[in-house]
Amino acid sequence: MARTATTTDAFNAVAEAGRRQLLDALADGEATVGELVERLGFTQPQVSKHLGVLRAVDLVSVRVDGRRRWYRLNGPALQPVHDWVRSFEHTWNARLDRLDDLLAELQTTEGTP
Amino acid sequence: MARTATTTDAFNAVAEAGRRQLLDALADGEATVGELVERLGFTQPQVSKHLGVLRAVDLVSVRVDGRRRWYRLNGPALQPVHDWVRSFEHTWNARLDRLDDLLAELQTTEGTP
DNA sequence: TCACCATATACCGATATCAGAATATTTTCA
DNA sequence: TGAAAATATTCTGATATCGGTATATGGTGA
Structure with a gap:
């Protein structure tokens, strides 16, 4: 192989x-x-x-x-890569980690303006 | 090659x-x-x-x-990959695009509590 | 129809990869 | 000291890749 x-x-x-x-x-x-x-x-x-x-x-x-x-x-074809790498983001930036939380929150309220 | x-x-x-x-x-x-x-x-x-x-x-x-x-x-060794993919993020998500702006803003005010 | 432009494809040789199996290396413990 | 445990290394064979060069394909306009 x-x-x-x-x-x-x-x-x-x-x-x-x-x-x-x-x-x-x-x-x-x-x-x-x-x-x-x-x-x-x-x-x-x-x-x-x-x-x-x-x-x-x-x-x-x-x-x-x-x-x-x-x-x-x-672009969307890059999303799997993005998603995977993003799961390691907290490893090098605590600030981004908190932003992730904010993002998650925004995602759940998607469609409720 | x-x-x-x-x-x-x-x-x-x-x-x-x-x-x-x-x-x-x-x-x-x-x-x-x-x-x-x-x-x-x-x-x-x-x-x-x-x-x-x-x-x-x-x-x-x-x-x-x-x-x-x-x-x-x-983790930090993954940052180059993360940075590269992230530059295409706006391609599939306008919402994340706006979050990027927020992030940039936060980064510039780093250290000013 | 013919020459030309834009792009794709085929062929080549060199090479690093990968899984697998066997073996080497180093450390521990009886 | 010697066996066993944990991990690394070596060797093998198959294969896809990559750049380069040459060539094929197909559309266009005179």
């Missing part, structure tokens, strides 16, 4: 620094492969392949427009 | 589900290799090796006590 496939989860997809840069770039909005190539200085096949992995775990979506493809960030 | 080494960052170390389970288990406090073997049902060499990776990226520390070793979670 080998290492867990990069296309298994967001955790594995996001482990690669280059893919994180791609997501950072897409945080500004849709982008085309060519734009990403130029902005990040990666090679075109590199960008395409990394986007392929991100797509496999649903971290990005594509919109076809003629001969170019607009890639878009799909 | 191959995949980024698991011992490169917290991102790569944490990509493996088994290592995440180990960290979860250590969230309750110090634990011995044997205890982790029993609690998680992993093999002893598996646990030792995974702990080795986690140690390499400083996610855990060890305390030697006779012939056993007490492993302890080092």
Whole structure:
């Protein structure tokens, strides 16, 4: 058996620094492969392949427009990662710990303005 | 070139589900290799090796006590991961977005009771 | 239809990973 | 001193990954 496939989860997809840069770039909005190539200085096949992995775990979506493809960030796919790490937050910041309590409280009153 | 080494960052170390389970288990406090073997049902060499990776990226520390070793979670090493994911939080939750602002405000007033 | 642009895909070689099994190391206690 | 306990290390084989280069695919406009 080998290492867990990069296309298994967001955790594995996001482990690669280059893919994180791609997501950072897409945080500004849709982008085309060519734009990403130029902005990040990666090679075109590199960008395409990394986007392929991100797509496999649903971290990005594509919109076809003629001969170019607009890639878009799909934030919610990062939530599992966020949730997991957040459970350790209290470990390094007591203040955040108290904020978590506040958050939990706000969540339960969701929908009651 | 191959995949980024698991011992490169917290991102790569944490990509493996088994290592995440180990960290979860250590969230309750110090634990011995044997205890982790029993609690998680992993093999002893598996646990030792995974702990080795986690140690390499400083996610855990060890305390030697006779012939056993007490492993302890080092939460702050997860902060880079937390910080990165958190920058995408607004993507899926406007409410949390506003909480972030509150947090930022609290941070700046740190030390002024 | 043909040349061209944008992107995807295939192939390559090098490498680190992972589980498993066996074994080494160190400490304790009788 | 010697056996047993706790943990680390080594070796193996299978495999997916990654960058690079080359090439395929498909849409576009003259």
